[in-house]
Amino acid sequence: MTMLAPLRPVAGNSFDVAWIRREFPVFERNPGLVFLDTAASAQKPRSVIDGIAEFYRSDYANVHRGVYGLSARSTARFEGARETVRRFLNAADVSEIVFVRGATEGLNLVAQSWGATFLKPGDQVLLSALEHHSNIVPWQQLRDRLGLELVIVPLDSSGGLDVAAFERLLTPRTRLVAITHIANVTGHVVPAAALVRLAHARGAKILLDGCQAVPRLPVDVQALDCDFYVLSGHKCYGPTGIGVLYAKRAILDAMPPWQSGGDMITTVTFERTTYQEPPQRFEAGTPDISGAIGLALALDFMDQVGRTTIRDHEQALTRYARDRLATMPGVSVVGAGSECLGVVSFTVDGVHPHDLATIFDQSNVAIRAGHHCAQPLMDTLGLAATARASFGIYSDESDVDALVTAIRAAQRLFDRPVQG
Amino acid sequence: MDLRELYQDIILDHGRHPRNFGALSDASHFAHGHNPLCGDKVTIFVKLDGDRIVEARFEGHGCAISTASASLMTEVVKNKTLAEADALFQNFHTKVTGGEQIALPAALEDDGDRLEPLAGVKSYPARVKCATLAWHTFEAAMHAGSIAAAVKTE
């Protein structure tokens, strides 16, 4: 197993971005890359890339099956990864960690297993105007199947979640609240612990979509007391194809299997099958073994850097970016407030976001342009598209400065006098 | 590639001041086009007299490339027969995808040249759809008869 090079000690709160960058081979292979699309997917540290390869070389076999040593080692690594996730999220028990393909699959699992079992016609599911499509569409499908009602919490004047409206919209008919922890378009952080308390006071369960939060904030599911929490491995420096559904054990115990096949059963006859306990009940078939191990290595990497250090770094960088963009003539930052983390959406007068992305690419600045899989939010904001810059642990002020220079270049190109 | 070859004066001019912009109340054909990847939306309106296009207009929002392409398209297809408009589309398509050029009849060469400024997108594969959205939508409008049609480019 490859070990991470020792992290160079950093003084106080300062953050050695140069060290971090050296741990991400993509920057070595792509000199000059200004990567500002971490919210879509994060780059991978050497420990993850090499660790996965090393696992295949040394310890790989199918899990939970073989009696031979290699399979036992592979199983130990896979289950060890589950324990790493448990520790990282501070879940009470390792059986509360279900490996899935990503947040999207986790959300579908909750909708189709828990939702289809416990929700009844007329029940309300509370979503917010900030949601990614993956936390909208599974609930819409369930609504159409079961006759549920979806209730949408609006934005406040800063573009964040309107907490007063949230409180007002919670009714005795609200059975589930499903809300993003950090909005992927604007970076707004929702007051998750307060929302959980409000939901529970009304007897509703609450799910948090942690896709953007886990890479940026220390997350403690017991302190939050949420019922469900989903995340995608590829957004927190791990591989694609792996994600996590956390749910309280008592809730998982009551949930029927979702997909079925091998690994999730205890006995099978042609008449009848009995199912495994959680989490195996929800992990039919051969799992993404190396994905889980890669995810654990990524979480170890984040732990080694330090999660409050990461949060402070992202906070300082987000503030710097918002301040710089806000003072640029012709540039509008989407959403206000100091509660934004890791993501800045903006528009430039006279230059469409799609054109910005092409122009930036010429100077190696990679951003995202479009609706960011959040069309209802874009409609609410009255925008067809935005440009979005998002940060990771390898980002620093020089990336923001390069973005500012690229915006000026785009403005010069588009504001020039032209012959009709 | 120099960005000025992509964003030529003509493109910026038509992007800022699109021609034939706005709905056509007596359209005989129209269709909605949508690029779900970037959210660009366009509606193409056409008025046919027999097989001749007597009016073409558009509405929507999008990037400079897609707006300029729609604007230039409405200009060149006006007063053309459907067959001529189709020949222009085929020729334009190869221009922006970098495929083998399909020659235009002599009478259409000037119109083909008017679309030349959009040829720069062939060096930007992610942007080809922006240039072709209006044309695909136009085609959908023609094929759907007078019923609203929707086209998507992904």
Ligand SMILES: Cc1ncc(COP(=O)(O)O)c(C=O)c1O
């Ligand atoms: C807030 C949020 N939720 C859900 C998702 C979906 O994640 P995945 O595509 O990894 O399943 C994303 C990814 O963009 C996201 O940002």
